[in-house]
Amino acid sequence: MAEMTLSEMAVDVLTTADGFEKTKKSRDYAAQWFAAREAGTPLNIGRADAPLRPSRPAKPELLDPRDVPKRKPGSPQGRIALLHAVAHIELNAVDLHWDIIPRFAHIEMPLGFYDDWVKSADEESKHFNLICDCLKELDSFYGALPAHAGMWRAAEDTVDDFMGRLAVVPMVLEARGLDVTPGMIDLFRKAKADRAVASLETIYAEEVGHVAYGSKWFHFLCGRHNLDPKEQFHTLVRKYFHGALKPPFNEEKRAEAGLPPDFYWPLADQHPPRTR
Numbered sequence: 001m002a003e004m005t006l007s008e009m010a011v012d013v014l015t016t017a018d019g020f021e022k023t024k025k026s027r028d029y030a031a032q033w034f035a036a037r038e039a040g041t042p043l044n045i046g047r048a049d050a051p052l053r054p055s056r057p058a059k060p061e062l063l064d065p066r067d068v069p070k071r072k073p074g075s076p077q078g079r080i081a082l083l084h085a086v087a088h089i090e091l092n093a094v095d096l097h098w099d100i101i102p103r104f105a106h107i108e109m110p111l112g113f114y115d116d117w118v119k120s121a122d123e124e125s126k127h128f129n130l131i132c133d134c135l136k137e138l139d140s141f142y143g144a145l146p147a148h149a150g151m152w153r154a155a156e157d158t159v160d161d162f163m164g165r166l167a168v169v170p171m172v173l174e175a176r177g178l179d180v181t182p183g184m185i186d187l188f189r190k191a192k193a194d195r196a197v198a199s200l201e202t203i204y205a206e207e208v209g210h211v212a213y214g215s216k217w218f219h220f221l222c223g224r225h226n227l228d229p230k231e232q233f234h235t236l237v238r239k240y241f242h243g244a245l246k247p248p249f250n251e252e253k254r255a256e257a258g259l260p261p262d263f264y265w266p267l268a269d270q271h272p273p274r275t276r
């Protein structure tokens, strides 16, 4: 059998419904990509048709965010609901990372771009599994609760705009993860939920890299097209992201990931504090 191209691998992940099967394929293909890179015989990127929406398991039921029941974060049920929401985000992130490869394969990119995207997809797959282990410890599982239906919207909105995808997904949505994860870690630390604390700490550390890859390749494309990155970022986020960005921002981690304050503050619904 001819060797699969990276785009074919991506479509295979996207069209696999079960979360554990999807993440297993994702991790196996990532290992194949990096083994081939190390051997000096990189896989072809190739072409394959990405589905408009990835396959998903029959459960969880996907609901409008307004209809997803809110639970008190301090209660055991609230902690399960929070972990369930994180698992859902991570599974979406697996698909978001693989989707970009076949979707924009017609745009020539250096191999380092694919290294970054495949590495992130692999890490998202690990994150999903880590959080599923936490749910299991609490006698729950991914699919036990309803989940947010709007997660794929950013992908659909930017289905034909590569720079728009980079602006909205890693540089807005994943950057938001950097803002909210420390608070979640505190909440689980107070509950002495050691496994959840350790898992979220791994996620937090690795997500800085995902935002950084987004910023790096967004700047690369701006350079290629002779565009001002900050202006371009503002234009694309206003075009594709619905609503304002919400402070407080994790300015330190955002800086580490290559996102300076003048990128995100002008898109916020508040002004930066005056004591700066």
Ligand SMILES: [Fe+2]
Pocket (backbone or CB within 6 Å): 090, 093, 123, 124, 127, 203, 207
């Ligand atoms: Fe993640």
Ligand SMILES: [Fe+2]
Pocket (backbone or CB within 6 Å): 093, 120, 124, 174, 207, 210
């Ligand atoms: Fe991520």
